[in-house]
Amino acid sequence: MNQRIVVGLDGSTESVAAAHWAAREALLRNAPLHLVHAEEWFSPLNIPAARSDLRRQWAQALLLEASKELMEKHPRLDISTESFDGQPADSLTSATASAGMLVLGSRGLGTLKGFVLGSVGMAVIHAVEEPVVLVRATEDALPHAERRHLDRDVVVGVDIGRPCDALLAFAFDEASRRGCTLHALHSWMLPPLAGSGSAYNPEANAQIAQSMRTGLDDMLKPWRDRYPGVSLDAQVMVGHTSEQLLETGSEAGLVVVGRRLRRSSIGTHIGPIAHAILHHSTAPVAVIAHE
The missing domain is CATH 3.40.50.620 (HUPs)
Known part of the structure; x- marks a missing residue:
């Protein structure tokens, strides 16, 4: 089996589009898909610890929902999930070290076409030697665009x-x-x-x-x-x-x-x-x- 494809999820429409694009790519490569959420949790003295627990629960729910949606669309897909507590760029870099590809979502430049490469995406591209694919939430990347991935x-x-x-x-x-x-x-x-x-x-x-x-x-x-x-x-x-x-x-x-x-x-x-x-x-x- 080929090396797994890693997707960074943050709850945005763009990251969901990236997950659907990566799912189709994983099927092409007969590779497992690994959904990753990474966030650095801060717990200042005046914020209860429960606040961080709620955010972790949200992260787990995000991964579970994305996994279920992809499995409904692609029942043969091998999907795993992982949530990291730490710097997103460092966590994604670590998760990609044993992978064959990293897929990230990127929002468009307002009314212009193209990508906004944020600090996390830029840092990850700098750090990893594996292929990194940037995907926008366009018609081609949406769940129903399966044929366009190939055509x-x-x-x-x-x-x-x-x-x-x-x-x-x-x-x-x-x-x-x-x-x-x-x-x-x-x-x-x-x-x-x-x-x-x-x-x-x-x-x-x-x-x-x-x-x-x-x-x-x-x-x-x-x-x-x-x-x-x-x-x-x-x-x-x-x-x-x-x-x-x-x-x-x-x-x-x-x-x-x-x-x-x-x-x-x-x-x-x-x-x-x-x-x-x-x-x-x-x-x-x-x-x-x-x-």
Whole structure:
């Protein structure tokens, strides 16, 4: 059996949508589903201890209700629950250490499309090396959207100048399980305007584009051979990577982006492309940590 999928529940509509998305994913992977609620309990001197007991009872009721709802929808699903008393980010990180995936809900940016990545979500993405999927409470994530989980394609952004094995392994496996098309996208920018006017030289730009296509084909060949049943659409596009990914993934079932593993506490842990996709994608987003 595959590693379990962990879902963070906090009672919000978004976390419930994440649980339903994760349940469908668990069935695809023949994996158990683990529902987790984490909260740090404070008991100031002027607040009775019973107040904390009530909150713990609420947490248990939340997990029980979510578990029952998912079991009614998916009777074959193996579901377990766990409530943590402590920092949510630390608890979710600990729960994900032996898991295959963590799924979190995220609210939208007001009237804008995309995600609001709160402090807990940001801290968890920084800390874990397992795939983290962010899900919004959109029509695609609601309980009745089971077919849409399978019908829509997977989009992955790759950089042919860097190793992308972890991203491609996840993306090809996901597309294979769903039986959908995988869109692998590499974007490049026109060279800056120079004295020779190279940015507007059609022949030079065509050569660069062909070189990019060759590089992308070479990167994808081992994965084509490993997953011959996956329908692959490889594209080299001119423009900002984040903009191209957002456009290509606007109707996708999942957008896959990478983040570089950083062993140092100094500097950002989520690159600008992943950050932009997380904040503006209308589709669920999988963040894959890789070297």
